[in-house]
Amino acid sequence: MSKEPVFNKVVNSTIRPASHMAVLSRREIEQLRDVSGTGLHKLFRKCALAVLSSGSQVDNCEELMSMYPDFDIQVRERHQGIVLEVVNAPANAFVDDQLIEGIRYHLFSILRDILYLRDISSNHKQISPNAQISHEIFYRLRHAGAFHPGKKPNTVVCWGGHAIPVEEYDYTKEIGYHLGLRGIDICTGCGAGAMKGPMKGAAIAHAKQRHIKERHIGLTEPGIIAAEAPNAIVNELIVMPDIEKRLEAFIRLGHVLIVFPGGVGTMEELLFVLGVLSHPKNQEIKLPIFLTGPESSSSYFDAVIRFIEMTLGSTTLNLVRKVIGDPVLVAKLVSDALRQVTRERRQRDESFHYNWSLHIEKEFQEPFTPDHESMAKLQLSRELPTQQLAANLRRALSGIVSGNVKEQGIEAIRKYGPFQIKGEPELMNAMDELLTSFAQQGRMKVKGDYVPCYEIVKSNPTAETEQQQSSKRETTLLT
Structure with missing residues (x-):
């Protein structure tokens, strides 16, 4: 008859995840570390010790806890995903200092279910509304299987128009091809044109390189999916609830951005990321942005750069790099940029899969419902x-x-x-010039002549203020 195992020997170890629960949100990690009555640490510690004590004849929780009073388990975030650090754990759960595989699976199953049982809404009571949105985006991406935590930064987000000429479309394919030869994954808005081209080129290159785990990620949202139906090359389709969460998902999930020629949608995306990166809290964050297209699109990017400089200032231009007509150079620069992002994430011990460090203000997160009233009320002034x-x-x-x-x-x-867009004259002149160039180049509509859905109104804030003050004085006199 075999002797009963001795369970009072202990070991310290770092345990890597099983196939599930490799990625947690920062709020979930905080909950698991929280030793207060509302935290999950006490419950997780108790359940984890029970799993690690598998085979013990002890059937009393209090007795088991007294046998290992110094046992502890902590969740640590690493750039490739989480790890569990155990201190004074039962030695019989290990063989040659390696945790038994079945016990490891059970340990992470407990982690999964403890977090699931905790109501998501209660998880967010102690965090700010904009942090809550970032966590919700994280949960949606995790649910969709978008995180591959063991993989180094390798996702390039490609933005560009769905209504582009053949020469520009072919260029996007060539860019995708040279990225694919280097094993780089592609993420786009999943539609046609500049969203399809990079995926198509990369798919051919991945096949040549026998790269069987290629990722062609398509991020969309209900309001745009009808106009930009997912192309057939997308192998990971993710639907976000609105445009703002879709845009944030792009820059949380992606590691490098490539912007091809496009229309107002592409410019909207570029303004989003430039606005986020312009915040002082994001000065140290690396999110390289490349503007590129064939030689024929050089004037397009000149107009875009003029608009950015006129509206957001010359300092913002330091966030982008323009490369025209050289797909091989772009691919090499992107590869170098991915290595830089990897080094930066390692130095900060930041996750590879989700860019938590980006600070995003509520103005970029709150859903904007465009109607005639909300469009007319937008403040457009360089004093902001x-x-x-x-x-x-x-x-x-x-x-x-x-x-x-x-x-x-x-x-x-x-x-x-039409919607009315009001702002200071210089700003409105810049916007009018940009939008007119888009319309003339056929970037507003796939077929037919474009009839603008907007009117540019040049307002004079000083004159308006004087008029309001005059009206107020007249009202006071009458009273």
Whole structure:
């Protein structure tokens, strides 16, 4: 008859995840570390010790805890995912200092179910609304299987128009091809044009390199999916609830951005990321941005750069790099940028799979419903902080996208006429010039002549203020 195992010997160890629960949100980690009555640490410690004591004849929880009073388990975040650090754990759960595989599986199953049983809404009571949105985006991406925590930064987000000429489309394919030869994964808005081209080129290159785990991630949202149906190359389709969460998902999930020629939707995306990165808290965050297209699109990017400089200032231009007509150079620069991002994430012990460090203000997260009233009320003035102006410009362009392709926006324009976009004259001149160039280049609509869904109104804030003060004086006199 075999002797009963001795369970009072202990070991310290670092345990890597089983196939599930490799990725946790920062709020979940905080909950598991919280030793207060509302935290999960006490419950997780008790359940974990029970699992690690598998085979023991002890059937009393209090007795088991007294046998290992110094046992502890902590969740630690690493750039490739989480690990569990155990101190004074029962030695019989290990063989040659390695945790028995079945016990490891059970340990992470307990972690999964403890977190699931905790109501998500209670998880967010102690965090700010904008942090809550970032966590919700994390949960949606995790649920969709978008995180591959063991993989180094390798996802390039490609933005660009769905209505682009053949030469530009072929260029996006060539870029994708040279990225694919280097094993790089592609994430786009999942539609046609510049969203399909990089995936198509990368798919051919991945096949040549016998790269069997290629990722072609498509991020969409209900309001745009009808106008930009997912292309057939997308092998990971993720639907976010609205445009703001879709945009945040792009920059939380992606490691490098490539911007191809496009229309107002592409400009909206670019303003979003430039506004976020312009915040002082994001100065140390690496999120490289490349503007690229064939030689024929050089004037397009010149107009985009003029608009950015006119509205957000020359300092913001340091966040982007323009490369024209050289797909191989772009691919090499992207590869170098991915290595830089990897080094930075390692230095900060930041996760590879989700860019938690990005600080995103509520103006970029709150859903904007474009209608005639909300569009007319947008403040568009260079007196605003850079990130605030970028947020409002992004909203203005989001309204134009809605009026161009979204059912609700098209119906509103049909009933009440074009949206009015008001702002200081210099700013409105810059916007008018940009949008006119888009229309002339056929970037507003796939087929037919474009009828603008907007009107540019040049207002004079000083004159308006004087008029309001005069009206107020007259009202006071009459009273």
